[in-house]
Amino acid sequence: MLENKEHLYEDAVLVGVVTQNQDEDKLTEYLDELEFLALTAGATVVKRFTQKLTQPDPKTFIGSGKAQEVRDFVKENNIGTVIFDDELSPSQLKNLEREIEVKILDRTNLILDIFAQRAQTSYARTQVELAQYQYLLPRLTRMWTHLERQKGGIGMRGPGETEIETDRRIIRDRISLLKEKLKTIDRQMATQRNNRGKVVRAALVGYTNVGKSTLMNAISKSEVFAENKLFATLDTTVRKVVIGNLPFLLTDTVGFIRKLPTQLVESFKSTLDEVREADLLIHVVDISHESFEDHIESVNQILMEINAHQKPMIMIFNKIDGFTYVKKAEDDLTPETRENISLDEWKKTWMSKSKYPTVFISALKKENFEEMKKLIYDEVLKIHISRFPYNDFLFEYYDNDPE
Structure with a gap:
């Protein structure tokens, strides 16, 4: 196993199914993303198991033969965790743990x-804790009793084993308490938003790990945490930005993802409120990712669900420096090469x-930043002119950034 500063990486296997609604290519794409999620959580993926089914088995999600195959492999290779690509029902989770006899996680x-x-702040931790308890409540019966010798690790953070063994009434009381706590914080944050004055608000939105925080740092010259892992940013960050001589507020929000747990959508209401109440959405896309079109669709779907899809929007296609295509050789003797697009x-x-x-653009290399800033400036100015008396201001764009 590999070791880092925080914990040992767990060995894990992934499980997914090919169904009428999900072909092999789509499943491969989802499992690639699931593997990245597992790596982010602290797991090393050893093997993938897939199965073709008309629909998932209501008892064990996969067929009994495939479950036995997974059981044999994890036993022979001392694997401690099996991760399923879709959300498992409480009964499926219980049956799979009884059948495979290791820790079972779903997406x-x-x-x-x-x-x-x-989660770094008290607010983010409260949001996550609420989502975890809501997920945990219908699954209290499993209790992972056969795993008592294994402490910690993926899926064991947050509420933990002690709370798993408490009764439903205490869990429900805790959920009610957390909801009230979040309502109080939400009201405070709503007041903060109202007190920001007559300044246009823009929000960075996009799929997770597309470079929003890197772009935030580059535009606002701030130090927002950015890392090449999923969900590097959970806490909403708001910075005042001035482009030319036009000030506005820029918000960095949590990244979206396909199959986003409904518990998180509810718990992160205030974060999504930043998107809902923004005047302008800046949709950042990782153009180097082979599934960037699906990512755009996923983000648009969530924006529609939170009723923010009709807002003015800018599309920023990021990571152009990371996109390459195969250039065919003119003859059989010359090898193929990978090249960037101009x-x-x-x-x-x-x-x-x-x-x-x-x-x-390339946020990392600050490529084509002048055109991007001019575009943002123009869109912010349109909103400002439509909302506030134009004779109070006379804006003329110029680049005041020496870089």
């Missing part, structure tokens, strides 16, 4: 665990013809 539990690791070529793609203002 929801894994994401909640990552959130538990990443900025002019990006501007000729279908992405540039979006219904929203669009720009292509």
